[in-house]
Amino acid sequence: MPKKIALPLTEGSVENLRAGDSVLLSGTLLTGRDCAHKRICEILDRGEALPFALQGQTIYYAGPCPAPQGKACGSCGPTTSARMDSFAPRLLRLGLKGMIGKGERSEEVCNAIVREHAVYFAAIGGAGATYGNSILYSEIIAFPDLLSEAVYRFTVQDFPCIVAIDCKGGNIYRRS
Amino acid sequence: MRIISSETIEQAVYELAHRACLRLTPSCLRALHAAADAEPADSAAKFAYETLLQNAQTAAMENMAICQDTGYAVLLAEIGQDVRIEGKWLQTAVNDAVARAYHDFHFRKSVCDPITRVNTADNTPAALHTELVPGDRIRLAFLPKGFGSENMSRLYMLTPAKGVEGIVEAIVETVRQAGSKPCPPVVCGVGIGGTFDTCAFLAKKALTREIGSHNEREDVAAIEREALDKINALGIGAQGFGGNITALGVLCETAPTHIAGLPVAINIQCHCMRCEKIDL
Missing domain, CATH: 3.30.360 (Dihydrodipicolinate Reductase; domain 2)
Known part of the structure; x- marks a missing residue:
C-alpha cells in the first residue's frame, strides 16, 4: 500500500522515506522546468529576492496543458529531471526539500540530496491525465510570460509517486 | 488530375x-498490457504500468491529453x-x-x-x-x-565494416545511454542507410508502423528481433525502475546507401506512442 505523505514535507517525513517506496502526495507544490530554473538562477546571480519562497518547498518538473472548462489544470505529468541537474544543488542549498520528476539524476544532485536532507520522487512519465486530475487548485505565481513553463502553485491530492532518491542516498536507478 | x-x-x-493527443495507438496499448504482465506483482515497474493503463482510461473518459x-x-x-x-x-x-x-x-x-x-x-x-x-x-x-524521448535520439555514421553487428550495437547503446530519461519502455524507430538526412527521416517514418510488426525483409526483421532482445536484457525497465521490458518494439526501415558509409539513425519514442492516419 502506498504511504500517504503531506506537502510541504517535514524533516521527519523526509527522514522516513526510502527509495522504492510508493507514496501518494497531498498538499501544495510548485512547478518549474527549464526556463523557470534559468530565470530563478539569474535572479539569484543578481542578488535579488525570488518572487516566492523556496524554503521547505517541493518543485515538480512539469509544464501543464491548459485547463479545460471545469478543471483546475489540464494534463500534467513530469518532464525529464536531468535537464534541471545543473540548477538543483543550488536550490537545495536554499532550502528546497523535495523534487518530483522522471528519470535519473547526476552525481552532484544525488550528493546534494543527502547533504541537504532532501528527497527526489519519480512521478510516472506519460501519466499526464492522472496527474492533471489530482490537481485540485492551480495558480501562476511567477513568470507568466513563460506560458506552460511559468511557476505554478498546485494543491494536489493523492499524487502517485515512487521515492527515487532518499536522504540516505538510496537510489532506485542504481541496481547492482 | x-x-x-x-x-x-x-x-x-x-x-x-x-x-x-487523446489516445495511444491500439498496438501500443496491447504492448503495454503485455509488458505489465511480464513484471512481478509489487514491483515498481508494475506500479508504473498500472498507473499508465489507468491513465489511458482517464484520458479517454475525461477527454484529456x-x-x-x-x-x-x-x-x-x-x-x-x-x-x-x-x-x-x-x-x-x-x-x-x-x-x-x-x-x-x-x-x-x-x-x-x-x-x-x-x-x-x-x-x-x-x-x-x-x-x-x-x-x-x-x-x-x-x-x-514528445521531446523527452526525441532528446535521446542519435545518428551514427558507421563504416561499412561495422555491418549488422554495428547496427544492432548502435541501437542497443542508444537505449542504454538514454537509461531512465526517455520514459521507457521505449519504441525505437530506426533508419538504416540513405544519407545523413534521409536516414533520420526513415527513423521517424518507421515510428508510423504498428508495434509488433516486422520489416518485410527477413534480414532486416532479424535485426529488429535481435536488437529488441538485447535491449530488454539491459534491465532498465519501465521508467528506469528495473524490469524485464525496456522496449516495446524496434522498427527498422532501410534505403540504399553509399559504398563508403552505413548511416544508422535511432529515433527514440516513449511508451506514449501516438499516431493517427488517414487517406484522402
Whole structure:
C-alpha cells in the first residue's frame, strides 16, 4: 500500500522515506522546468529576492496543458529531471526539500540530496491525465510570460509517486 | 488530375491532432498490457504500468491529453503526383489546423525559438514531411512527438565494416545511454542507410508502423528481433525502475546507401506512442 505523505514535507517525513517506496502526495507544490530554473538562477546571480519562497518547498518538473472548462489544470505529468541537474544543488542549498520528476539524476544532485536532507520522487512519465486530475487548485505565481513553463502553485491530492532518491542516498536507478 | 482542397486537408489534420493527443495507438496499448504482465506483482515497474493503463482510461473518459507533452506536431504526407491541392499553401493549411486543434482541445504549446526560447504560442510550425508518390491519393500520418524521448535520439555514421553487428550495437547503446530519461519502455524507430538526412527521416517514418510488426525483409526483421532482445536484457525497465521490458518494439526501415558509409539513425519514442492516419 502506498504511504500517504503531506506537502510541504517535514524533516521527519523526509527522514522516513526510502527509495522504492510508493507514496501518494497531498498538499501544495510548485512547478518549474527549464526556463523557470534559468530565470530563478539569474535572479539569484543578481542578488535579488525570488518572487516566492523556496524554503521547505517541493518543485515538480512539469509544464501543464491548459485547463479545460471545469478543471483546475489540464494534463500534467513530469518532464525529464536531468535537464534541471545543473540548477538543483543550488536550490537545495536554499532550502528546497523535495523534487518530483522522471528519470535519473547526476552525481552532484544525488550528493546534494543527502547533504541537504532532501528527497527526489519519480512521478510516472506519460501519466499526464492522472496527474492533471489530482490537481485540485492551480495558480501562476511567477513568470507568466513563460506560458506552460511559468511557476505554478498546485494543491494536489493523492499524487502517485515512487521515492527515487532518499536522504540516505538510496537510489532506485542504481541496481547492482 | 484529382483536385483536393486545402480545407479538406486542414480539417483532416485538425481531427488527427485531436485524436492523436487523446489516445495511444491500439498496438501500443496491447504492448503495454503485455509488458505489465511480464513484471512481478509489487514491483515498481508494475506500479508504473498500472498507473499508465489507468491513465489511458482517464484520458479517454475525461477527454484529456494522455500526456501533457502534446509534442512537436509531426505530419508525414505522401502526396500522389496526380493530385492538385487548391487553396492555401499546404504548410499554412497544416499550421492552421495544428494551431486550432491545440487551442480548442487545450493541448500544450511546446514550440519555441531555438535561440531566444520565446514560445510561438500556438504550437506551430508543424514539421511537415512531404513525399511525392504515384497515384491520386494523399496519405497523412500525424505524430505528436514528445521531446523527452526525441532528446535521446542519435545518428551514427558507421563504416561499412561495422555491418549488422554495428547496427544492432548502435541501437542497443542508444537505449542504454538514454537509461531512465526517455520514459521507457521505449519504441525505437530506426533508419538504416540513405544519407545523413534521409536516414533520420526513415527513423521517424518507421515510428508510423504498428508495434509488433516486422520489416518485410527477413534480414532486416532479424535485426529488429535481435536488437529488441538485447535491449530488454539491459534491465532498465519501465521508467528506469528495473524490469524485464525496456522496449516495446524496434522498427527498422532501410534505403540504399553509399559504398563508403552505413548511416544508422535511432529515433527514440516513449511508451506514449501516438499516431493517427488517414487517406484522402
